[in-house]
Amino acid sequence: MEGLDQDQVGHITNLKNLIISQAQALWGPGFSYNDGRFDVIFSQRGDEYVVQLIVYALENGFSSWELLMDGRAGDEFCAAMEALWGKIQTKISEIPELSQGETYGGKPEHR
Numbered sequence: 001m002e003g004l005d006q007d008q009v010g011h012i013t014n015l016k017n018l019i020i021s022q023a024q025a026l027w028g029p030g031f032s033y034n035d036g037r038f039d040v041i042f043s044q045r046g047d048e049y050v051v052q053l054i055v056y057a058l059e060n061g062f063s064s065w066e067l068l069m070d071g072r073a074g075d076e077f078c079a080a081m082e083a084l085w086g087k088i089q090t091k092i093s094e095i096p097e098l099s100q101g102e103t104y105g106g107k108p109e110h111r
Contacts, residue, residue, distance in 0.1 A: 015081040016040045022088045049080040
């Protein structure tokens with residue numbers, strides 16, 4: 001990512017790892033076609049910085065990906081990542097609290 005200093009790269013990398021971990025917990029159980037890989041991709045659209053949480057899929061022999069959610073900001077990728085982090089934290093908080101030994105199987109409405 002051109003123009004980012006080392007601190008920004010570190011912050012983005014740390015947030016990316018946290019977001020992917022949360023995505024695996026939130027969406028992983030609900031994808032029948034999921035090959036288990038979540039990722040965050042980055043783009044700049046005009047003056048807007050966009051980060052997108054995606055899951056890779058393998059359907060009918062073709063590799064594709066599905067957009068799960070995004071974060072957007074007008075000033076930098078760090079702010080867009082923080083926006084995405086906030087969105088995924090909101091989704092995580094919608095999961096009912098589990099007791100020890102209970103399992104979570106994923107819900108389609110969390111997409």
